[in-house]
Amino acid sequence: MKISREDVLRVAELAYLDLGEAELQTYRAQIDEILEYIGKLNELDTSKVEPMAQVLSDDQTADATLREDLIVPCAVAEDVLKHAPDPEPPYFRVPKVIER
Amino acid sequence: MKEVKEVKDGNARGSCGVHLGASLKTEQREHMTANWTIDGVREALAVKKFSARELAADFYQRIETQNPELNAFLTLSPERARRQTDRIDALVAEGKPLPPLAGVPVAVKDVISTRGIKTTCGSKILQNYVPPYDATAVERLEAAGAVILGKTNCDEFAMGSSNENSAYGPVKNPLARDRVPGGSSGGSAAVVAAGLAVASLGTDTGGSIRQPGSFCGIPAMMGSYGRVSRYGLIAFASSLDRIGPFATNVKDVAAILKVIAGRDPHDSTSTTAPVPDYRADLGKPVKGLRLGIPKEYFAEGMDVGVRKKIEAGIEVFKKLGCQLVDIRMQHTDYAIATYYIIATAEASSNLARYDGVRYGLRVDDDSLLAMYRKTRGAGFGAEVKRRIVLGTYVLSAGYYEAYYLKGQKVRSLIAQDFRDAFTKVDAILTPTSPVPPFKLGERTDDPLQMYLADIYTVTGSLAGVPGISVPCGKIDGKLPVGLQIFGAAFAEARVLQLAHAFEQAGGATV
Numbered sequence: 001m002k003i004s005r006e007d008v009l010r011v012a013e014l015a016y017l018d019l020g021e022a023e024l025q026t027y028r029a030q031i032d033e034i035l036e037y038i039g040k041l042n043e044l045d046t047s048k049v050e051p052m053a054q055v056l057s058d059d060q061t062a063d064a065t066l067r068e069d070l071i072v073p074c075a076v077a078e079d080v081l082k083h084a085p086d087p088e089p090p091y092f093r094v095p096k097v098i099e100r
Numbered sequence: 101m102k103e104v105k106e107v108k109d110g111n112a113r114g115s116c117g118v119h120l121g122a123s124l125k126t127e128q129r130e131h132m133t134a135n136w137t138i139d140g141v142r143e144a145l146a147v148k149k150f151s152a153r154e155l156a157a158d159f160y161q162r163i164e165t166q167n168p169e170l171n172a173f174l175t176l177s178p179e180r181a182r183r184q185t186d187r188i189d190a191l192v193a194e195g196k197p198l199p200p201l202a203g204v205p206v207a208v209k210d211v212i213s214t215r216g217i218k219t220t221c222g223s224k225i226l227q228n229y230v231p232p233y234d235a236t237a238v239e240r241l242e243a244a245g246a247v248i249l250g251k252t253n254c255d256e257f258a259m260g261s262s263n264e265n266s267a268y269g270p271v272k273n274p275l276a277r278d279r280v281p282g283g284s285s286g287g288s289a290a291v292v293a294a295g296l297a298v299a300s301l302g303t304d305t306g307g308s309i310r311q312p313g314s315f316c317g318i319p320a321m322m323g324s325y326g327r328v329s330r331y332g333l334i335a336f337a338s339s340l341d342r343i344g345p346f347a348t349n350v351k352d353v354a355a356i357l358k359v360i361a362g363r364d365p366h367d368s369t370s371t372t373a374p375v376p377d378y379r380a381d382l383g384k385p386v387k388g389l390r391l392g393i394p395k396e397y398f399a400e401g402m403d404v405g406v407r408k409k410i411e412a413g414i415e416v417f418k419k420l421g422c423q424l425v426d427i428r429m430q431h432t433d434y435a436i437a438t439y440y441i442i443a444t445a446e447a448s449s450n451l452a453r454y455d456g457v458r459y460g461l462r463v464d465d466d467s468l469l470a471m472y473r474k475t476r477g478a479g480f481g482a483e484v485k486r487r488i489v490l491g492t493y494v495l496s497a498g499y500y501e502a503y504y505l506k507g508q509k510v511r512s513l514i515a516q517d518f519r520d521a522f523t524k525v526d527a528i529l530t531p532t533s534p535v536p537p538f539k540l541g542e543r544t545d546d547p548l549q550m551y552l553a554d555i556y557t558v559t560g561s562l563a564g565v566p567g568i569s570v571p572c573g574k575i576d577g578k579l580p581v582g583l584q585i586f587g588a589a590f591a592e593a594r595v596l597q598l599a600h601a602f603e604q605a606g607g608a609t610v
Contacts, residue, residue, distance in 0.1 A: 011496060017480075053508065055339055083230050084458055086462060
């Protein structure tokens with residue numbers, strides 16, 4: 001077994017994801033099977049291989065990884081707030097975080 | 101002309117009640133050939149066979165009839181379409197030059213942001229999300245004159261290979277209605293195949309443009325990573341996601357790609373490499389070009405019917421005078437494992453933004469953390485949650501090196517396979533999918549089996565190279581097969597030239 005019930009619970013906690021008991025069991029079994037399959041990568045010796053940290057090679061990357069720091073107007077705040085689940089313009093309202 | 105009824109841009113389910121006025125009369129429609137093409141639309145508009153508004157109305161009429169069964173559109177945008185057709189019709193009236201996609205009715209996958217038009221990603225968590233801006237690809241389509249009819253159904257957050265992971269129900273394959281249209285861009289493929297749009301935009305992370313193109317019998321292309329701006333594409337896996345076109349023919353695919361490609365300051369991974377006129381090389385002879393046939397893509401696991409069609413397709417290239425070269429791409433068998441590490445890891449990170457605070461669904465709770473957990477638990481569907489759990493796991497302390505880092509290293513090897521191959525050949529031919537379109541519901545219980553069907557497409561996604569799927573016959577005259585052509589990075593023109601030659605040589609009916 002690659003992944004235990006406790007592992008799934010720990011990961012779900014890290015990802016802020018509520019999982020029901022049935023989901024927990026199904027995902028554990030399915031992910032276990034997927035990880036088992038992924039294990040085939042260990043057939044390859046990659047000790048001398050660099051990880052592929054980016055897709056484009058240096059001569060293909062945009063010249064503008066650094067750009068000028070320009071101020072551009074952006075007047076979407078009202079629109080954005082209008083579609084928020086619980087807006088209190090100009091703020092997003094959330095459940096109380098700080099206890100008195 | 102009938103009075104134009106004001107309809108707010110909105111839902112496409114059930115009766116959409118869209119009217120842009122009179123649609124085409126029978127004799128006007130007969131003027132067109134069976135397949136609508138970009139040039140056909142432009143020419144007809146220029147000589148005033150019909151107006152852009154009439155054409156859009158005609159498409160909406162057919163959408164209204166056919167969409168309730170196909171479920172390919174999620175949202176229609178008739179108001180925005182009318183504003184655009186008015187602009188085009190004004191250009192025609194003033195005798196001004198028409199832009200390259202003038203009046204062409206198009207559809208956009210629902211993971212691509214459209215200002216003022218609901219964009220759900222096929223997810224409950226974004227069921228009421230209305231973006232405040234347009235994706236660059238959408239902006240460029242409209243600037244080129246295209247008319248956006250609406251947004252298409254897809255697997256939730258583009259995660260799936262059958263369109264069955266949409267929170268808004270599956271799409272039916274217009275060519276075989278008991279079967280899936282492929283995924284994740286199933287709606288974008290289906291609307292073009294069903295004649296409900298002339299072209300569409302989809303997104304491809306591990307095959308999500310090419311495989312539905314194959315399943316719905318139309319050409320579908322993913323350009324090189326960095327070729328098309330991802331700005332406004334709601335992220336699934338940022339090192340893999342690409343936007344690309346579906347159309348009824350290769351020439352139109354080339355025309356759309358030309359419009360949407362090119363540097364965008366809003367996406368630092370979009371390149372400054374110049375965008376050639378992709379239609380310029382179409383029709384040039386392909387004689388003498390070297391085409392690699394990688395042994396690993398013809399191993400066990402391929403459907404017999406698919407194999408026969410692909411072999412017949414390869415014969416077409418031989419007759420065109422191409423030189424077929426046996427090549428090896430020895431890490432192919434590791435691509436699925438690599439892909440499902442990298443894609444899920446990036447997804448778990450990208451989807452952290454859905455927290456019930458700024459947009460989308462919120463499930464209330466007195467505690468902030470419980471609100472996050474409940475919102476995400478209720479808002480995401482099964483496949484998305486499975487991938488978040490897997491992706492979080494492969495990135496978590498103690499497993500990062502064994503999984504994520506290992507995956508990144510094997511990705512290097514897969515990319516090297518492609519670079520090596522392109523020192524020997526001009527392009528690579530493979531099947532797009534090992535199986536033809538399967539029946540709705542047939543594969544939903546076994547995620548690993550579903551993942552394994554992406555075997556021929558994920559390789560090119562990991563390597564960053566361009567790929568197209570072109571129609572390559574139908575099994576028993578019914579189930580479409582797609583042939584995939586990979587080119588070297590930024591060799592889109594070569595890929596399109598070969599696809600066009602294949603199409604013109606009758607590849608679709610082998």
